[in-house]
Amino acid sequence: MSKVSSCGYEWTIELVSQNSEHTLDKCLAIILSTVLGKTCSFAFFFSKSLSIQQVPCLIFTSKQMPCCEHIDVPSLLERLNKLNHDVQVLSLAQMQVLPIRYQGLVLGFLVVTQNTLISNSEHNVLSHILNIYVHQLATLQYARIDPLTQLLNRQTFDEKVLEIVAGKEAWLVREHCNDICWYLAMADIDHFKLVNDTYGHVIGDEVILLVAQLLKSNFRIGDYVFRYGGEEFAMVFPCKNEGEALDKLDNVREVIASTRFPQVNNVTISLGVTEINEGVQVSDYVDRADRALYHSKSVGRNRVTAFSSLNYVDKVQQTGDIELF
Template identity: 35%
Template structure:
């Protein structure tokens, strides 16, 4: 038993990203404790409101069959979960049929950021000790991984995590396509929407640093990052790529909706008062993400659109596909063919 427990700790702590860490935690709890359902909930830390996400779940659907649940936002979190997040205490509720629901808080820097939810026929005291121990190991390692995944200045995701996060999003798209379980209305909506990648660059940011100093420049970056967190969906991936460059990855959305959303953010930045800087604008290049794209290809496409925007007046949004269709830039595929020959 001791050797098995040691191996389980090794299994949990060998992960190098938070998503894999969650899978390891759930599978380890199921292996040693055995539950009808295990879920990981996250407070997405949206400024000014409590936004809860079901990050991952595992449900027993037969004697030995399990079903993994997909990431989704929780519109109406159960009161026990809210109480757990607000009090940072374990909450336990038992129904008349003996089914126990237990919420265990997960803390980051002494602040609750999520919870592990367990549904079982009642946990023995030894199982409770194991559950708490696994959650504390998860909590400690989560602190390390979170620091490694985040930009130190803005708190956004950093460049090192970009490829793995985008790969996960693309893999989910492929999985949904292969499942083929949508009704006709959902299928039409999916065909009209796709994921998007945007590269955003602060216009003339070097001038800000040169004129007012790097401390002012950092304040500008911090405020911009705060505006991004407040404006975009909690499920959108926001990265700082370094300097004044940011990358945003959006879940499936129609062209019209993503264009309106991005233009709305650009207008917000135009009307925001930044420290020492009277006016600030951003340039944006965007590219759709197909289920079979390589992350580097999507990034290059958006980068081409960004540089077109910067070379033609700045403070504008440009789409890679539109620029190629209008023969304003050369597609990366054509460029590769030319380079090859």
């Protein structure tokens, strides 16, 4: 391993200068390659949600790293969780595993394979780098949170959709990755203007907050739920096909419709959904999902519509005089 102590400060600055998850990952991969040298191979597993509810996914590997399918992630996590917090490495037969902790929880690990053991000083350098990475990732995520709903905010939306189209979020697909499609759904609270006019903006904010909580709790760790603006929400998530996506959204719609809201009692949402694929701009995806949402509003609200099900007139018509809110 290279002598790296003099570079620790420079690497720290590089990591905290990254302003997106994708560039942060690339920066960490380059630093680890420099620290570990060409004789080592490594694989980095982490839960990007910063939650123990999500099993750490493979984020990247070195070029020399053999296939990672033999790595039993749940078993490694169990062993790492049994380590004392002052233990920096788990030494196994053909590899060394460094736990990655955040707020006392093991959220991932770095697997290193090499012929000689990593020294304590080298462990310290790696632990420091990984700690900086995790805290910078947390900083980026917290900056993207809507303060009222604690969902991802509007500013994050375009970036996430672009990353998915570019294949940079492949780690989120936990299984059957070749059979997975991504979908964008737009949802809007029905008659929300009437809620504000009747009960006031404080109750209106409570309705938005409760809808946001129901949306978040009914999507999986790794799905994206955004507050798109006002009483409108966006969800980006993988499914095997459009039918599965529609079923998922309809289940969420039913949960919200059956929930009793303080003061207001009953609240419903209307949704539109479209598949995300290559060759289309983010604004076009939003437009498609919005047109499907408009159709749900225009035919009675409290329903889900797929853009693919619309006829040509529905796809090109404007909102006209229909009151959407």
